[in-house]
Amino acid sequence: MNHRTVSALVGNDLRQLARNPRVLVFAVALPLVIWPLMWFLTSLTTERRQERLESRTYMYAVAEDPRDAEHAADTRAWLERALAVVGEEAQADDADTTDAPAVRFERIELPDDFEAALDEEQLHVHVAWEAGADDGADENVDVDSETLGNAGDAAQRIVLSYRADLDASDAAEGYLRRALERTRVEVREGRLAAAGFEVPPEDLLPVERIETASEEQTSGLLLGRILTAIIVMMMLTGGSIVATDALAGEKERGTLETLLTTAASRIEIVTAKNLSILTVAFATSVLNIANIVLWMQLDVIPAPAGLKLVIPVGAALLLLFLYAPAAVLLSSSLLLVSGRSKTYKEAQLLFAPVMLVSLAVAAIPVLPGIALRSAIVVVPIANLGVAAREILTGQYDWPLIAAAWAVTAAAAAVLARASVRALSAEKLITASDIDAADLAGGPALFPRRVGRWFAVLWALLLVWQLNVGGGIDSRLLIVINMAIFGAAAWLMIARYRLPIRETLSLRAPPPAAWLGVLIGVPAGLLLADGVVRLASLAMPIPEEWIEAMAEAFGADIPVWQMLFFFAILPGIFEEIAFRGVLLHGLKSRFRPVQLVLVAGIAFGFFHVDLFRIPGTSFLGVLLVIAVLRSGSIYPAMAWHALHNALALGSARVEQIRLPDQPTWWHYVLATLAILVAFRLMDSSKRSYQPPAS
Amino acid sequence: MSTVQVEVQGLSKNFFDQSRGEVHAVQQVDFECRRGEILGLLGANGAGKTTTLRMISTVLQPTSGTARVLGHDVASEPVEVRRNLGFYSASTALYPRLTARETLTLFARVNKYPAERTKSRVEEMIERFGLSEYAGVRIEKLSSGMKQKVSIARTVVHDPPVLIFDEPTVGLDVLNALDLQQAIQELREDGKAILFSTHIMSEAERLCDRIAIIDKGRIRACDDLEGLRAATSQHYLEDIFVHYVTANADS
Numbered sequence: 028m029n030h031r032t033v034s035a036l037v038g039n040d041l042r043q044l045a046r047n048p049r050v051l052v053f054a055v056a057l058p059l060v061i062w063p064l065m066w067f068l069t070s071l072t073t074e075r076r077q078e079r080l081e082s083r084t085y086m087y088a089v090a091e092d093p094r095d096a097e098h099a100a101d102t103r104a105w106l107e108r109a110l111a112v113v114g115e116e117a118q119a120d121d122a123d124t125t126d127a128p129a130v131r132f133e134r135i136e137l138p139d140d141f142e143a144a145l146d147e148e149q150l151h152v153h154v155a156w157e158a159g160a161d162d163g164a165d166e167n168v169d170v171d172s173e174t175l176g177n178a179g180d181a182a183q184r185i186v187l188s189y190r191a192d193l194d195a196s197d198a199a200e201g202y203l204r205r206a207l208e209r210t211r212v213e214v215r216e217g218r219l220a221a222a223g224f225e226v227p228p229e230d231l232l233p234v235e236r237i238e239t240a241s242e243e244q245t246s247g248l249l250l251g252r253i254l255t256a257i258i259v260m261m262m263l264t265g266g267s268i269v270a271t272d273a274l275a276g277e278k279e280r281g282t283l284e285t286l287l288t289t290a291a292s293r294i295e296i297v298t299a300k301n302l303s304i305l306t307v308a309f310a311t312s313v314l315n316i317a318n319i320v321l322w323m324q325l326d327v328i329p330a331p332a333g334l335k336l337v338i339p340v341g342a343a344l345l346l347l348f349l350y351a352p353a354a355v356l357l358s359s360s361l362l363l364v365s366g367r368s369k370t371y372k373e374a375q376l377l378f379a380p381v382m383l384v385s386l387a388v389a390a391i392p393v394l395p396g397i398a399l400r401s402a403i404v405v406v407p408i409a410n411l412g413v414a415a416r417e418i419l420t421g422q423y424d425w426p427l428i429a430a431a432w433a434v435t436a437a438a439a440a441v442l443a444r445a446s447v448r449a450l451s452a453e454k455l456i457t458a459s460d461i462d463a464a465d466l467a468g469g470p471a472l473f474p475r476r477v478g479r480w481f482a483v484l485w486a487l488l489l490v491w492q493l494n495v496g497g498g499i500d501s502r503l504l505i506v507i508n509m510a511i512f513g514a515a516a517w518l519m520i521a522r523y524r525l526p527i528r529e530t531l532s533l534r535a536p537p538p539a540a541w542l543g544v545l546i547g548v549p550a551g552l553l554l555a556d557g558v559v560r561l562a563s564l565a566m567p568i569p570e571e572w573i574e575a576m577a578e579a580f581g582a583d584i585p586v587w588q589m590l591f592f593f594a595i596l597p598g599i600f601e602e603i604a605f606r607g608v609l610l611h612g613l614k615s616r617f618r619p620v621q622l623v624l625v626a627g628i629a630f631g632f633f634h635v636d637l638f639r640i641p642g643t644s645f646l647g648v649l650l651v652i653a654v655l656r657s658g659s660i661y662p663a664m665a666w667h668a669l670h671n672a673l674a675l676g677s678a679r680v681e682q683i684r685l686p687d688q689p690t691w692w693h694y695v696l697a698t699l700a701i702l703v704a705f706r707l708m709d710s711s712k713r714s715y716q717p718p719a720s
Numbered sequence: 721m722s723t724v725q726v727e728v729q730g731l732s733k734n735f736f737d738q739s740r741g742e743v744h745a746v747q748q749v750d751f752e753c754r755r756g757e758i759l760g761l762l763g764a765n766g767a768g769k770t771t772t773l774r775m776i777s778t779v780l781q782p783t784s785g786t787a788r789v790l791g792h793d794v795a796s797e798p799v800e801v802r803r804n805l806g807f808y809s810a811s812t813a814l815y816p817r818l819t820a821r822e823t824l825t826l827f828a829r830v831n832k833y834p835a836e837r838t839k840s841r842v843e844e845m846i847e848r849f850g851l852s853e854y855a856g857v858r859i860e861k862l863s864s865g866m867k868q869k870v871s872i873a874r875t876v877v878h879d880p881p882v883l884i885f886d887e888p889t890v891g892l893d894v895l896n897a898l899d900l901q902q903a904i905q906e907l908r909e910d911g912k913a914i915l916f917s918t919h920i921m922s923e924a925e926r927l928c929d930r931i932a933i934i935d936k937g938r939i940r941a942c943d944d945l946e947g948l949r950a951a952t953s954q955h956y957l958e959d960i961f962v963h964y965v966t967a968n969a970d971s
Contacts, residue, residue: 035829039815046817046858281813288777288807290831290878292799 028298032291036299037306044269044307054268055311062315063322070329076194084131085151085199088141092157102156102185105214109206130202145190151199153188244420250338251416252393258312258350259389259408262357263382265311266304267375270361273300274450275374293450297362297443304358342418349415349428352436353408357385359442366449392416399427400566402637407438426565473523477612484515485633492635502584502592509600516600516608531607536659539707544653544662547704548669550697551649552677553686555642555670557694562641572636590672598668605630605647606654606663619655626651646670649701656708725882725913726753726776730785733771733937745771747937748785753913755881758904760928761917762961768937769917770809773886776915777807789882803832806875809886816860820851820870823859824877831878845873849903865896872903876912883907885916889923901927921957931957933964940964 044050089106091099110132135150144150185207189200216228238245277283286296322328338346360381368374385408392412397403399413410431417424488511492504520530527533559568584592610626617625630651631644650663657663686693733746746768753759761769774780776787778798786793792800814823824842833841846855849869854862859870875883885904889897904927908914918924924931925945932942941948941964949955952963 029832031835032830032832035826039818039826042822043815043817280816281811282815284779284809285807285812285814285874286830287779288802288805288812289827290799290803 028292028295032295033299033302036291036296037302040269040273040300040303041306043272044303050268054265055314058264058311058315059318063319063328066319066328067322080194080198081130083195084133085195085202086135086149087132087152087154087199087203088135088137088144088150090137090141090153090155092155099156105207105210106154106185108213109203109210112209113202113206132199132203141188145188145193145196148193148195151189151193151196152203154203155186155188157184157186240420247338247419247421248416251419254346254415254419255350255353255392255408255412256386256389259353259357259385260382261312261315262308262354263361263378263385266308266358266361267378267382268311269300269304269307270358270365271371271374271378272365273304273362274365275368275371276365278369279371287450293447297446297450300362301355301358301443301446304361305354308354308358338419345418346415349411349418349432352432352439353411356407356435356439356442359439359446360385362446363442363449366446388412399424399431404430404637405434407435411435430565469524470526473519473525474612474615476523477519477609480515480519480612481609481629484511487511488633489635502588505592505596509596512600512604516604519608519612525608525611530611531603532611532654532658532660534659536657536662536708537710540653540657540659540662540710541665543657543704543707544665544669546700546707547649547653548666548673550700550704551646551666552670552673553689553693553697554701555645555649557689557697558645559638559642562638566638566641568638572638589675593675594668594672597671598664601630602650602660602664602667605633606650606660610651610654623648623651623655652705653708656705656710658710662708723755724752725755725790726751726759726915727788728752728772728776728785729787731772731775731782731787732784733768733775733780734783735771745937746775749934749937749939751932751939751942753882753915755913756908756911757929758908758914758916758927760924760931761915761934762919762921762924762928762931762957763917763934764919764965767919767934769919769934770886771937772934773807773809773884773915773917776801777805777884778802803878804880804882806878806880806883807886808871808875808884808888810888810890812871814859814867814871814874817858819856819858820862820866820873821846821855823870824873827874828877831880833878841877841879845877849873864892865899868892868896868900869903872900876907881912883912883914885914887917887919889918889920897923921961925957933961935965940967 089103091103113130113132138144138150141150141153145153187200187204190196191200219228240248274283277286291299319328323330361378364377364381365374368377388406388409389412391397391403391406391409392415397413399410399417403413404410404427414424414428414431418428488508491507491511519525520527605626609629610622613622613626616622627646627648627650628640628644630647631640631642634640634643646667650667653663653666654660728749728751731746731749732744735743735745749768749772751759761772763769771780775782776789776794778794778801781795786795788794789801790804792804794801815826818826821842824845825838828838828841829835846852849872851866851869851873854866859867862870883904888900888904892900901923904914904916908929916924916927928945930942930944931948933940933948941951941960943951945957948957948960952960954960954963
């Protein structure tokens with residue numbers, strides 16, 4: 028990559044932007060004013076509303092139950108007592124001001140139709156009391172009501188009727204209810220004391236809360252929850268300014284073809300466009316944040332309660348590093364959308380779903396109870412958001428932070444690569460809106476669709492296993508899973524008219540391949556066990572899962588059934604789906620090493636539980652190599668079935684149990700055995716030819 | 721050293737269009753273009769001229785066949801091909817908010833012209849194409865004639881040995897078109913190999929050393945004007961063109 032070319036292109040993009048006054052005004056200058064203004068107006072409006080509510084006079088009317096005159100006097104007295112203290116809490120909140128507004132209640136004559144009076148705001152709250160024995164409070168009243176039971180000998184209830192959708196009525200009900208509740212507590216405590224209760228009621232079972240989190244941790248949690256969403260929103264807002272113009276704008280202007288016929292490579296162009304997007308997104312984000320912080324410092328807009336905008340330098344640098352792949356991921360997404368759009372307008376239209384999805388993912392840290400040490404670690408951006416939240420509260424789970432970073436970085440790399448491909452697409456230039464594979468369909472189209480098919484299949488299996496799978500017999504679960512794999516494979520073969528023999532590598536392997544399988548299986552199992560042990564340092568295997576497995580593979584299932592359900596069925600159907608159809612679809616898209624890793628890891632991800640993915644991915648990698656080396660699926664089927672059988676056997680039979688504490692030479696021997704196994708599988712009939720560069 | 725700068729062999733391109741199905745835009749096209757030569761691609765609209773030139777400029781990938789620019793293959797060495805190429809067409813626009821000088825500097829840098837000579841080369845181009853007075857003016861404020869001059873200067877600023885002009889005079893008035901033709905002739909005299917596509921007979925007749933008549937994606941004839949006259953017994957290029965196109969229709 029030529030940095031001179033890249034810097035020239037970035038300079039050009041930024042110069043174009045800087046010379047576009049409309050963009051500068053609407054995308055840069057206005058947000059600088061609008062954001063703090065909105066914030067200021069919101070807080071001002073809230074403050075004014077509060078003042079208004081606290082200084083007004085509320086109208087109430089009382090309807091007594093004539094059937095229970097005996098207790099009415101008490102209830103009336105309580106109401107008056109409550110009215111005497113109403114609004115005290117509001118005054119207490121405003122203790123720092125000398126002229127705190129006072130809440131006043133004024134009684135009016137009971138109207139004939141109190142609901143109509145509530146509608147017309149002549150009345151704000153209607154107070155009624157009735158005999159407590161009558162549980163059937165007036166259910167025909169179609170307004171919200173709050174019931175205050177006062178059990179005991181004065182068994183009457185006070186019913187407040189109000190309109191929750193009318194500001195004044197809603198506020199009146201709130202003030203009055205809280206005052207009545209306080210009065211109730213005071214009356215109850217007075218009665219208890221009068222009845223000779225020795226311990227003052229307020230001293231009975233006192234509860235004290237001690238907050239052990241430091242101020243930084245509490246503030247960090249608050250900031251950590253919202254930080255990712257804010258950064259993503261600002262980056263998308265700023266980045267979209269350049270991204271729209273980056274490819275869609277160039278297409279519309281006719282400068283894209285000019286650019287594509289220069290000596291700049293596609294990678295240089297995409298890198299430059301990404302850098303332009305990132306530069307502007309970063310600059311506008313910094314400007315906006317600095318702007319808001321400035322207004323907060325000037326006390327024009329208030330900072331959220333409990334939020335302390337101080338991050339230790341180390342944590343700030345770590346966050347900057349952490350968010351870097353997220354920034355690339357977002358800019359690549361925007362660039363990809365721009366590249367796929369025919370016009371500027373279409374690009375703007377398509378940015379909306381990108382923004383929604385990105386913000387939804389970025390808002391995940393707001394949800395309580397989501398820790399980085401969970402499946403969230405494989406969700407790009409969300410994982411960094413949760414990691415940032417944990418870092419800001421002083422938790423540094425380094426393996427998981429690294430994993431989250433790697434996952435988002437990998438997603439960013441995939442999207443950046445897709446952007447390069449989008450820039451190479453002929454539909455950018457030609458009138459033809461589809462290419463050969465799209466039109467021809469069939470086998471030519473399959474390599475481009477295989478990813479989507481398996482993504483949908485993965486989502487289906489995930490939903491199925493999480494919602495239904497756990498509650499049924501493990502044998503039935505295996506049968507259903509295998510049926511899903513088999514049906515999906517059949518559907519893909521039928522839909523794309525794939526040649527079955529070639530797709531599934533249904534060829535006789537070299538005879539030595541069977542010996543290779545026998546050597547490879549125990550070695551592979553030992554190595555897979557090593558991978559699981561290694562991964563468990565970061566992702567421990569939950570005890571519940573081990574117990575569930577022990578139960579599922581318990582001694583009550585006959586051995587032949589164990590072998591059939593857990594070894595033979597997966598050996599056939601998972602191989603057809605993964606080493607057959609998936610591998611066939613991916614062959615033309617990846618170089619050998621990439622192919623082995625992608626197809627292997629994809630298999631691992633179908634094992635849903637995070638801690639199972641490393642071990643099963645490793646097995647997937649071995650099986651992919653077995654197919655590519657032998658040119659046949661049969662050795663992989665045998666390997667898979669024997670692997671599962673041996674794994675089950677090692678759990679049940681002492682004689683074939685894996686070493687509890689394997690040493691390094693176990694792994695060296697196993698690795699050598701695997702190499703011998705693959706050597707034995709080498710076939711001149713190998714079907715796989717790497718795609719041309 | 722061979723003077724052949726562009727070599728095209730068996731070049732074909734199939735498109736797929738939802739309404740028309742498979743379209744054979746270019747079929748088995750062969751030609752060469754030498755140093756100091758203007759090779760004209762003469763054909764009606766939709767004959768395959770632009771597609772052929774876009775394949776040579778690596779914007780489109782050939783379905784089959786090869787094209788080489790100074791020995792560099794368009795499929796395997798696209799960047800090297802483009803480094804040695806200047807591409808001008810009615811659809812290659814300029815950045816409206818750059819000045820003429822900034823435009824030329826940008827394209828010199830992007831085309832990897834040596835950094836130490838970029839400034840002098842840009843000034844040389846400004847001088848040569850009579851842009852001195854407007855070099856600091858943004859493109860969006862220039863007249864169409866001035867924009868065209870900047871476009872040509874942009875095409876040649878990195879001093880490529882091969883130039884492609886795809887229907888360059890489309891939309892220009894007579895005087896601007898004549899200016900452009902003059903500029904192209906001067907570039908030939910500089911030793912550039914020039915591929916020039918047009919559907920205007922007089923333009924091809926006046927400018928081109930050799931003319932390849934292209935129809936329905938195939939080259940029907942490729943020779944100098946005298947050769948074409950001798951082969952068809954027709955004097956005017958218009959008649960020669962009709963001769964080949966109707967012969968093809970009859971066959």
